[in-house]
Structures are given as C-alpha cells and as structure tokens.
Amino acid sequence: MNALRARLLFTGSRWIERAEILWDTTGRIVRVGRAPKGAKVQDLAALPGLVNAHAHLQLEGVGPAPTTFVSWVGAVMASRARADQRTLRANAVANLRALLRDGCTAVGEIDSTGLSPAALRTVPFAGRCYQEVTGFHLDATSARELVAHRRAQGSDHCPASMSPHAPYSVSPALFAECARGRVPISVHAAELPEEQQFLREGTGPFRELLVRLGRLPEGFRAPGVGAVRHLERLSLLRPTTLLVHCQELERGDAARIAAGGASIVVCPGTIDYFGRTPPPVGEWLRRGIPVALGTDSRASNRAMSMLEELSAAARMWPSLGPSTLFAMATAHGGRALCRPGLGLLRRGARADIFAVAAEGRSSADVLESVVRGSLRPRATWLAGRMHRARSPGPNG
Numbered sequence: 120m121n122a123l124r125a126r127l128l129f130t131g132s133r134w135i136e137r138a139e140i141l142w143d144t145t146g147r148i149v150r151v152g153r154a155p156k157g158a159k160v161q162d163l164a165a166l167p168g169l170v171n172a173h174a175h176l177q178l179e180g181v182g183p184a185p186t187t188f189v190s191w192v193g194a195v196m197a198s199r200a201r202a203d204q205r206t207l208r209a210n211a212v213a214n215l216r217a218l219l220r221d222g223c224t225a226v227g228e229i230d231s232t233g234l235s236p237a238a239l240r241t242v243p244f245a246g247r248c249y250q251e252v253t254g255f256h257l258d259a260t261s262a263r264e265l266v267a268h269r270r271a272q273g274s275d276h277c278p279a280s281m282s283p284h285a286p287y288s289v290s291p292a293l294f295a296e297c298a299r300g301r302v303p304i305s306v307h308a309a310e311l312p313e314e315q316q317f318l319r320e321g322t323g324p325f326r327e328l329l330v331r332l333g334r335l336p337e338g339f340r341a342p343g344v345g346a347v348r349h350l351e352r353l354s355l356l357r358p359t360t361l362l363v364h365c366q367e368l369e370r371g372d373a374a375r376i377a378a379g380g381a382s383i384v385v386c387p388g389t390i391d392y393f394g395r396t397p398p399p400v401g402e403w404l405r406r407g408i409p410v411a412l413g414t415d416s417r418a419s420n421r422a423m424s425m426l427e428e429l430s431a432a433a434r435m436w437p438s439l440g441p442s443t444l445f446a447m448a449t450a451h452g453g454r455a456l457c458r459p460g461l462g463l464l465r466r467g468a469r470a471d472i473f474a475v476a477a478e479g480r481s482s483a484d485v486l487e488s489v490v491r492g493s494l495r496p497r498a499t500w501l502a503g504r505m506h507r508a509r510s511p512g513p514n515g
C-alpha cells in the first residue's frame with residue numbers, strides 16, 4: 120500500500136486538513152480521509168491531477184501565426200508530412216512528459232496517425248485517445264471503410280474513440296459513422312468565421328480548399344446554417360460530443376448546446392496565438408454546459424502545460440473564481456472526455472495527484488496560487504507512481 124499524508128488535500132469537491140490518501144499497487148485509490156491521530160503529515164497540498172481535454176501531442180511548432188487560418192493549416196500539414204513516424208511518436212512522448220511535470224495526468228488526444236496509443240502506453244496518461252478523420256467527399260460506404268481502418272486499440276485508462284475533424288472537412292455520412300453506437304466524439308466546431316460562411320453559403324476559402332483537394336462533392340449544396348445547427352441536425356449535440364473552440368457561436372447556439380448536453384473545450388493558448396477574442400465562457404457555464412480547458416498543440420501554443428492554460432484562463436475570464444477555473448481544468452475535463460471520474464480524488468479512482476508546497480497557506484490561497492500559476496508542483500503521481508519536479512520534492 121502507498122500513502123501520501125498532506126496538511127491539505129482537495130478532492131475536487133472539498134478540502135481535507137491533515138489528510139491521508141492510500142492507494143494499492145495497481146495505482147487505485149483505496150482511501151481518502153483524515154490522517155490517523157499523531158501521524159506525521161508533510162507540509163504539502165495535494166490536488167487531483169489536471170485534465171487536458173484537447174491536445175494534438177504529435178504536432179510541432181510552425182512559428183508565428185500566419186495571416187490566414189488556411190495557410191496555417193497548410194504549414195501544419197507540411198510539418199507533419201516532413202516528420203517520420205519515430206519523430207511523431209517521440210513528440211507525443213515528450214509532450215506527455217512536459218504535461219506531467221506541470222501536474223497534468225489525463226489527456227483528450229487527437230491522433231491523426233494512429234501512433235498515439237503507443238506513446239500513451241509509454242507515459243500512461245488517463246483520458247481518451249480520439250482517432251481523427253477527415254473526408255468531406257465520403258459517402259456511407261467509404262466512410263465505413265475509413266472508420267474501420269482507423270479504429271484503434273486504446274487502454275482501460277485511455278480508451279480510443281473517433282474525432283471527425285470539423286463540419287467543413289467531414290461529410291454527414293462520416294459524422295454518422297464516427298458516432299455510431301453513441302461512442303464519444305470530439306469535433307472542432309464553430310472555430311472560424313470562414314467555417315460559418317462556408318456552411319451557411321457554400322463560399323469562401325474552405326470551398327476553395329476543398330475544390331483544390333478534389334473533395335467537394337459534385338452538386339454540393341451548403342447546409343445553410345452555422346456549425347452548431349448543422350451538428351444539431353445530425354443529432355450530434357449530445358452528452359457524448361465534445362465541441363472544440365466554439366469561437367463563432369451564433370445566436371441561440373449556446374442554448375442548443377446546453378439542451379443537447381454536449382461539452383465544450385476552450386484552449387487559451389490558441390486564443391492568444393491567433394489573437395482571437397475569448398468566447399463567453401461564463402455564460403456557457405451559467406447555462407450548465409461543462410466547459411473544459413485544453414492546450415491544443417505546439418503548432419498554436421508555445422507551452423505544453425495545463426498550469427499555463429489555467430493562468431491564461433484566469434486572465435481571459437477574470438470574473439471566474441479559482442474553484443470554477445480549477446474545475447474546468449479537472450472534473451469538467453473528465454465529463455468532456457466521457458470519463459466522469461477523472462479530475463477527482465476518491466475511492467476507486469486512479470491515484471493521479473499533484474502536490475504543491477503548502478507553507479502555511481490556507482486552502483483558498485493554495486487554489487488561488489495554483490490557478491494564477493505562482494505555485495508549481497513539487498511532484499506528480501501518475502497511476503500512483505511519483506514523478507518529482509523541478510525542486511527537491513516530498514519523501515512520500
């Protein structure tokens with residue numbers, strides 16, 4: 120049995136003083152509660168490991184933001200095409216280790232090559248590994264073939280499912296095939312004005328791109344509505360759907376998303392990189408939408424750190440309190456990935472924990488300092504295995 124005894128522990132819903140958390144050799148938590156009387160506790164605050172609900176772990180940086188989104192997509196595709204499989208897998212492992220150093224233990228990975236499950240076995244994050252597919256031209260038969268080809272073997276802690284990329288790159292038949300059986304899906308949605316223009320009117324840079332790629336079906340007619348209403352018509356605004364970005368919601372879209380039960384993930388690093396206006400996350404939360412945080416990739420984010428995302432989120436949405444922001448980086452991420460136990464420390468959950476120096480702080484001070492990025496982990500436990508960080512860590 121392994122134990123961590125800390126002056127403070129946050130389960131994700133409540134604080135425990137002089138706490139003890141016990142886990143077995145498989146990394147499963149068997150007890151969270153008060154430490155026995157007289158037991159020595161370390162001057163630490165233990166918190167649930169952070170959940171990064173949207174990442175592309177294999178991608179590399181492509182420099183400053185190009186002037187248009189389509190040229191950025193071109194730069195990302197060229198960078199991916201240059202890299203061999205070993206490099207892509209090594210990128211994924213390096214990014215997982217970087218995330219782990221800053222207290223993150225779970226990820227919603229968007230895997231466009233099928234290489235990520237191997238990386239996730241090397242650094243065993245929890246979460247979900249979505250296999251990304253595109254195909255705006257695909258009918259039901261070719262969609263079925265593509266999805267059968269791309270289905271991956273995940274693990275118990277990080278099951279695989281599908282990510283139909285976006286409404287401007289995925290046909291209705293491919294959406295239906297990805298979501299068949301109500302498996303969880305992750306979709307980039309309402310990210311760009313050009314996406315909304317293409318879906319409403321069938322014009323603009325995305326039409327030109329599809330024509331260039333030979334992927335615009337003959338006789339194509341635009342859906343005539345924006346991304347969210349398009350997904351609603353495809354019956355995809357449901358609790359197993361995670362919508363990524365939602366920068367360009369139209370009037371009524373937030374209510375549609377809330378009514379359907381879908382989640383949203385926002386990526387503050389990407390908002391910064393492209394100089395976008397932060398969307399109204401406070402309003403979405405008030406409607407009951409689970410809003411999670413993600414790093415996205417190094418192609419649109421300098422750092423690969425959920426603590427950096429948290430502090431950027433605190434700057435972008437100053438009206439949100441530390442406990443709301445922390446929930447976005449933990450339990451909301453678990454819900455968004457359809458892994459509702461993630462981001463909470465409780466019996467039966469995996470021992471995914473990070474600890475910071477408490478040093479006389481109150482629980483409110485600890486949470487505030489973590490969210491503002493001024494208190495970094497001494498150590499992170501991934502499936503019960505300790506990884507020390509930066510300065511000398513605890514003995515436990």
Ligand SMILES: [Zn+2]
Pocket residue numbers: 173174175229307363415416
């Ligand atoms: Zn993305």
